[in-house]
Amino acid sequence: MNQKTSVMLIATVSLAASVGRAESPPLRDEPQRRHRILQELGPKFSLHATDHFLVFFDRQRDWAIQRGRLLEKSYNQFYGMMHEVGWPVRPLRHRLVCILLHDRARFVEYARTTDQLTEHWPNGYYSSGTNRIAFYNDATAEPLRKLAAQLRGRQTQLDQLYLRLQGMHAPVRPVERANLDARIRTLQRQLDSLHRTQWLVVERANASKATHEAVHQLAFNSGLQQRGLAYPFWMVEGLATNFEAQDLNRPFGLGFDNPARRTVLRSAVRRNEMVPLEQFVVIVDPRKAAEAHRNLLYAEAWGLFRYLFEHHRPQLMQSFRSYATKPVEGGDALRRWFTDSFGPIDAVQARWMRYLGELRAFSPQP
Numbered sequence: 561m562n563q564k565t566s567v568m569l570i571a572t573v574s575l576a577a578s579v580g581r582a583e584s585p586p587l588r589d590e591p592q593r594r595h596r597i598l599q600e601l602g603p604k605f606s607l608h609a610t611d612h613f614l615v616f617f618d619r620q621r622d623w624a625i626q627r628g629r630l631l632e633k634s635y636n637q638f639y640g641m642m643h644e645v646g647w648p649v650r651p652l653r654h655r656l657v658c659i660l661l662h663d664r665a666r667f668v669e670y671a672r673t674t675d676q677l678t679e680h681w682p683n684g685y686y687s688s689g690t691n692r693i694a695f696y697n698d699a700t701a702e703p704l705r706k707l708a709a710q711l712r713g714r715q716t717q718l719d720q721l722y723l724r725l726q727g728m729h730a731p732v733r734p735v736e737r738a739n740l741d742a743r744i745r746t747l748q749r750q751l752d753s754l755h756r757t758q759w760l761v762v763e764r765a766n767a768s769k770a771t772h773e774a775v776h777q778l779a780f781n782s783g784l785q786q787r788g789l790a791y792p793f794w795m796v797e798g799l800a801t802n803f804e805a806q807d808l809n810r811p812f813g814l815g816f817d818n819p820a821r822r823t824v825l826r827s828a829v830r831r832n833e834m835v836p837l838e839q840f841v842v843i844v845d846p847r848k849a850a851e852a853h854r855n856l857l858y859a860e861a862w863g864l865f866r867y868l869f870e871h872h873r874p875q876l877m878q879s880f881r882s883y884a885t886k887p888v889e890g891g892d893a894l895r896r897w898f899t900d901s902f903g904p905i906d907a908v909q910a911r912w913m914r915y916l917g918e919l920r921a922f923s924p925q926p
């Protein structure tokens with residue numbers, strides 16, 4: 561989520577497992593709105609509409625349909641859990657808009673022209689200015705391009721070996737033939753493994769950001785958060801990171817594990833690299849931080865939100881209300897507001913650190 565663009569666990573297992581499809585009144589169709597957005601995006605775009613989302617895409621209808629299913633899943637998890645824990649949310653008033661750009665380059669261009677986002681780091685975002693989410697297919701991201709280059713290299717070697725095999729004329733010494741066969745088998749195994757890695761990395765990155773950005777959008781359209789307000793980083797990103805799904809075959813959302821964030825956080829705890837709560841709770845916009853540090857901040861937001869959800873749930877709900885009623889600005893005021901909501905920062909820090917120390921004992925939910 562980008563704010564400037566105006567752009568938990570054990571106790572909740574049965575809760576989250578019981579979440580079903582959230583009930584809501586049907587949303588009315590909005591042909592004029594659809595038409596206007598299609599006009600704005602240009603002739604390369606098409607529309608895939610789901611029950612609660614309008615997915616505009618520039619390539620690959622199949623991918624758009626899969627993203628639509630994932631967004632609906634995020635909707636069900638979000639509303640289901642909010643109803644289960646009794647947090648106040650209102651039904652959506654209209655379908656939410658998602659812009660899918662297949663290539664990263666086109667995504668960067670869209671982010672720059674539509675939301676004046678010039679940073680290189682976002683791989684997807686929710687803009688409270690346009691009230692849209694936008695992201696690209698991670699298959700076109702830089703690390704995946706490198707993996708694809710490795711794959712192409714291995715495939716070329718394999719093709720050359722097959723050609724040699726075909727070109728061998730009898731009589732071929734058995735040992736020579738066996739050596740060539742063994743090299744082909746090894747290369748084929750490496751290729752299969754690289755393909756699996758590539759598929760997994762792409763799937764996880766795409767699922768994680770779609771669920772993350774969808775939850776920002778749902779929070780700001782359900783009344784849990786108010787558009788136009790700059791929330792503390794821990795609050796807005798803590799909520800979204802707690803809904804990130806990497807493996808869509810497993811349940812996700814509040815109360816479920818997030819192995820990627822947990823791994824970063826546990827490593828920071830071991831190395832004593834955590835940003836102290838005193839400083840962490842006043843962060844609003846960390847975009848200028850280096851990438852590695854930003855990853856740590858997101859992991860801390862995940863861990864703090866999870867801890868507060870488990871151990872200070874009523875206060876956490878109340879903090880959403882109080883912030884929306886009376887937004888807070890400035891470091892000292894944010895620190896005071898946090899203390900008023902959850903108690904003295906030193907005491908919360910001590911309990912939170914104990915909680916994080918035990919986090920390693922938590923296994924992913926079945």
Ligand SMILES: [Zn+2]
Pocket residue numbers: 561562772776796797800
């Ligand atoms: Zn975010």
